[in-house]
Amino acid sequence: MSPLLQGMVTILIGVGGCVGYFYAANLLLDRVIFPPSGRDPGRNISRANAVRPWLFLAPAMAALGLYLVYPVVGSFWRSLYNRDGGSFIGLGNYTDLAADPAFRTALFNNLLWVLVVPAASTFLGLIAAQLTDRIRWGNIAKSMIFMPMAISFVGASLIWKFVYANEADIGLINAIRAGLGFQDPIDVIQIPFWNTFFLMAILIWIQTGFAMVILSAALRGIPDETIEAAILDGANPFQIFFRVMVPQITGTIVVVWTTITILVLKVFDIVYTMTGGNFGTQILPSYMMSYMFKDDGRATAVAFVIMLIVLPVMVWNILQARKEMR
Amino acid sequence: MDGHAGAKSRLTWAVHLTVAALVVLWLVPTVGLLVSSFRDRDQISASGWWEAPLPVEQTYRLRTDPGAAVERHGRFVLSGNVFDSGDSAGTGTVTGFGVTGRAPAEFAPGATADLRGGGRLTVAADGSFTAQADAPFGRRGPTIYFEAETPPKVTLDNYRMVLGADGMDRAFVNTLTVTIPATVIPILIAAFAAYALAWMEFPGRGLLIAAVVGLLVVPLQLALVPLLRLHEAVGIGQSFMGIWFAHTGFGLPLAVYLLRNYMAGLPRDIIESAKVDGATDFQVFTRIVLPLSFPALASFAIFQFLWTWNDLLVAKVFLPAASETKVMTVKIADDLLGSHGGDWGILAAAAFISMAVPLAVFFALQRYLVRGLLAGSVK
Structure with a gap:
């Protein structure tokens, strides 16, 4: 069949x-x-x-x-047992992790991802929402910025491989460099430390649309009186946006921020497709996958570390939901 | 914000320009991939996709056949056209030629070059060449290096190659096989649970809703090892059956949460008057709540569809690594990137085959997707 x-x-x-x-x-x-x-x-x-x-x-x-x-x-x-699950080793897997430099790199990179990706996506989304709401063709623009949501992380990684490619005839970045007069193409994926940021750009590209859609709805829900009052008081457009509108949607901004944070802790596809964890770009989910099928004890220990990082967000979400139901 | 009449028009222009820049920035990478997938593989490496409509300048090498030489007035003459055969077949314009690989465009078309083995060579702009020598050319004819402009080629070869030889057609069917049951089954299970959580009174309801909210954020990574071992223990192992179960379980918290929020917002009057008229909970659910909840059901269906279609992690763990069961994401990430790492046309075509269906769904049903996002996040 x-x-x-x-x-x-x-x-x-x-x-x-x-x-x-x-x-x-x-x-x-x-x-x-x-x-x-x-x-x-x-x-x-x-x-x-x-x-x-x-x-x-x-x-x-x-x-x-x-x-x-x-x-x-x-x-x-x-995670308390050894590789083949035969003997109990307590927190052995966790102490092994702590001693593994690769794990520390992954943890550090993950911290960068968690700090940068939600912040950048939310900020860009907020700007995009505010700007597209003010023009007639805004809905088409929104559609285009939102589109990467439909693309798989693997597909998005391939798309960006074309942008980052190490040849001036394929990669856009190197083409621009060549246009500016630089002779040798560079492989941005192999630049130590900064390559992580180039990988983050892919997820930011995907998530900005999500932030924009939600924040745009929130911005439209702001009562007009507050904005009119600010105009009468002589506030300029930037003051109105950052001092009057943004403070009124903090709740939504926090929701968007945490949602993207949770996502960042799950996504292994981008690192897996772009670098396979090489060149110092490893993050926890991809680090875990390198032990999957090889050492279940180690893999589950990494998964549990991810769970511990997510835990505060989970508790906060539950408290929020209970508050709403009352 | 529209208060300052003078500043307004300038600001409006700035807004238009910024949004246009954002849209371009967001579209360019995808457009690049789409364009590349239709280009000839040699042209891809010869010029950037942004130059796709322009003729491509490429360097070729042609080994002439000494057997075709004719003797005329004591001289050996070898003539032909560089565009007749080989890699350079087709029409084009020679922009330069040479006799060594180091300087393939040393001479302008029409000029005469000295061959290293003795004799002379001329290549015209239209590709016709003539080599003359006093002695026969020997076993190997002279090699002509030349640079030519070939017109842009639009081809479906990449798609043909990926779907045929690389087995992307099979992977497409596999993705479809994973996706459809994994989208349909959770909806039904979740709808009943959501109704109970929204409209039925029972002890522990608040606790259950809180649990669902908590489960929304449990990292999938935790589930991989224990569930794979469980599937192996009960005999499902790595199979389509296993991945359907897994996707169903992982999709449920969002399904229950979205549907409950939506159902709880339905007007109380309708449901209560139906109950007063003697309808049972089962009837209220199937005849009133379910049809009214269609927008929420549609949103979740789109989410779950996109998520299962685009998933790499669950497919890697719960499906066997054999090529008959690979879904498209795994195929691209594990097979194509390895074997065709530098073959950009193939990669681009594969990526587009995997993106076509989600993009179609996205643009056709965007309204429901947005509505679902809002129901799930803004409260």
């Missing part, structure tokens, strides 16, 4: 199974387990209604539990 056909059959089984489960379980609950008849129909109905939410939630909870909750515990547990 061809995989595509297998996929179609799976869709049928999956969708049919889900619909069947929800329908049958619901029917079973109402007709057989707690029928609205017999000695006390009222009590049966309220019992059925108490069970029903869990019926609806069960498949999602099972999937979430198995694919996201269990791995957190499972990964931590696995």
Whole structure:
């Protein structure tokens, strides 16, 4: 059976199974387990209604539990064992990591990524949002800046490989250098330290559109009176933007910032495609992939370090969500 | 902000120019890739893609066939046209020629050069050449080096090559196979859960919503090793089945979160009056909430589709590394970049094949994507 056909059959089984489960379980609950008849129909109905939410939630909870909750515990547990999982070595993997210069490079680079990419994307997105909202062809411009969202990280990396290529007849950067009179082409991907920033540019290019779309909606939600009052008070356009408008959307800016931060900690594709982690560009997710399939203990330890970095954001998100629900 | 009448027009111009610059900056890399994918591979390395509509100046080498020489008045004459065969086949204009590889354009077209083995060579601008010598040319004819301008070539060869010999067609089907079930199945599971979290009263509801918000940010990296071992233990191993499950699990938090937010915003009156009229929760969900939630369902479907289509990490871990099961991202990152590292035309074509569907989806359904983003982030 061809995989595509297998996929179609799976869709049928999956969708049919889900619909069947929800329908049958619901029917079973109402007709057989707690029928609205017999000695006390009222009590049966309220019992059925108490069970029903869990019926609806069960498949999602099972999937979430198995694919996201269990791995957190499972990964931590696995990270306490050695390469083949045979013997318990406590925090051995973590002390090994701390002693590995490659890990420290990855951690340092990741720190740079976390500092630079969200800041640059949010800032550029904010500028793009404010500017495109003020012109008639703004929506087309938005569309173009937003487009990289649809492109895979691998595709985006290839696109930028063409820009960075080490030949003046292919790479735009070297073509511009040649136009300015520099003789030898440079390989920007191999310049120590700064190459990381060239890789970051790819993710910034992708994420600016996301920031722009959300911040543009937030900017449009600002009450006109505040801006009118600022104009009457004689504020110039820059003062109005940075002192009146931006402070009113800080909440949204923080959301955009944290969303991109989380993403930065997950993306291994760009480094993997562009340099394979060479030339000192390693980051934690790609460092982890270099141990995947080779040393599960080490790989899970790196994954857990990433989890620890994400943890504060997670807690903050949960607190935020609980505040909103009240 | 439109207060200063005098400053306004200048500022408006600045805005237009800045936005135009941003758009150009954002588009240029992609346009470069698209243009390159349609160019001839020799032309790609001879001139930049921004010069694609211009003729390309390339250097060629032609080894003449001494057997074609004719004896005329005691001299041996070898003539022909450099554009008749070999790499340089086709029309073009010779801009210079030479007799050594070190100086391939030493002489202007029409000039006469001394051959190293004795004799003379002339190459005209239209490519016709004549070599004359007093003695036969021997086993090897003289080698002509020349520089020629060839008109720009638009070709589909790169696409043909990638889809045929490099197996990108198979990878495309594999990506499709991964993507469709991984998009459809989570929607259904999430919709029921989202309804329960939005419109049903039960103890622990707030806690569950908080848990979903927390799970939104769990790094995928954590899930890789334990789940792969689990799949191996239950016999799924690395397979399409495994990657469908994995994508379903990883997509659920966003699905539940987006759909719950949307459903919770539906008007209370409709749902309560339906319940007063005797509709059960199941009926309210399937007949009222589900149809009304279509925009949110569409947003999530687009997200999940783009995410699974573009994914590299999950595919690398949960699918076998054999070439029959490689998806496009893995194919490009692991195979093509290795074997065709310097073959830019092939890489560009492969990238565009992998980007075509997401870009089409993006431009056709952008409205829903934006709406979903806003529902997920701004509250």
